Amino acid sequence: MIDKYSPLPIYYQIEEAIKGRIEKGELLEGEMIPSEREYAEAYEISRMTVRQAITNLVNDGYLTRRKGKGTFVANKKIEQKLVGLTSFTEDMKARGLSPSIKLLDYKLSEAQGKTASGLGIPSGATVIEFQRVRLADQIPMALETTFLSADLVRGLNEKIVQGSLYQYVEEELGLSIDYATQELEASVARETESEILGIAKGSPVLLIRRYTYLTDGRPLELVQSIYRGDRYKFTIDMQRG
Ligand code: 16G
Structure with missing residues (x-):
């Protein structure tokens, strides 16, 4: 050969x-x-x-x-198109993978600074903050930290966030999710992140920040996610002119 x-x-x-x-x-x-x-x-x-x-x-x-x-x-990477505002649950199901969630933390706190302005609420208002490991076919793919205004997502609790958040917001609360802006940057896994995601410390990861809004303009969520660089790649179609 x-x-x-x-x-x-x-x-x-x-x-x-x-x-x-x-x-x-x-x-x-x-x-x-x-x-x-x-x-x-x-x-x-x-x-x-x-x-x-x-x-x-x-x-x-x-x-x-x-x-x-x-x-x-190496394992084939999940290819995620950067079009359409979809949820993790929807993305995995569309691929025939089975999504699951490991809830690491769920707490209420007082909105301050960037969280308050990002969520469009006064400082001191109640924020729900939770951290979830997102898995596909039992394999940890991403670690997600979500901030929401407690006033907006009434009735949300620890049990609900172990399923699809978007489904709850749309089907149970009847809110209409409209658009999001997203930032994507390169980073490396720190010690705790690497343990949670099952990768070596210092492995490449993608840091994603999503700001999602409802049709009436109200901010729905601030989400900071860490995606495994060895499992994920994001693609985008571009049109010239
Ligand atoms: C995705 C979103 C996240 C959203 C979640 C809802 C990215 C980077 N993040 O993970 O912002 O909160 O989906 O998913 O895509 P769920 O409805 O399955 O809980």
Whole structure:
């Protein structure tokens, strides 16, 4: 499979060979790939060359290295289109994945500063704040912290937020969710976040802030989420002109 006389560098040929095996399903998600030594022996090339190919595939998200264990085929990322204002529950169901929630915290506090102005309520008004781990097929995908005005989402409680918030707001409260603005930036998982999400400390994550509004213009929610960089990618269609 390796052509030493080809103008294509050998590391590149190895990369393509491994990628091909992943794409054809000969190497499965989560499966350990052969060691550098095994590849080097099989192809009669140096371990350095194999290492370069593997490093490139790790950087491109095809493989992941686990310290002291080996190199594994990475999990396919969930591709989330940045159009349409959808809920986590809807997004996962649309993919045939089963959404679940682990509620870590639920509390009432007094609105202050940015939270008060973001939610359009006076400081001192009651804010409901909760933190949820969002899972798909039992795998933690994101950690979400939500702030709502207690006055607006009457009747909300710890039990309800273990299901879909948007469903409660629309179907039970009869409020009409209209639009949101969202910020997305790169970050790394801190210690507690990495434990909650089941990733190594310092792993790349996507930090998302969503400000959602009702049709009558009232702010509904402020949400800060941390999405796993190894499981998520966001895509957007763009039109020129
Ligand atoms: C998504 C939203 C979040 C919203 C939640 C409602 C992002 C970044 N965040 O996770 O703002 O509160 O959906 O989901 O997309 P639920 O109705 O399933 O509780």
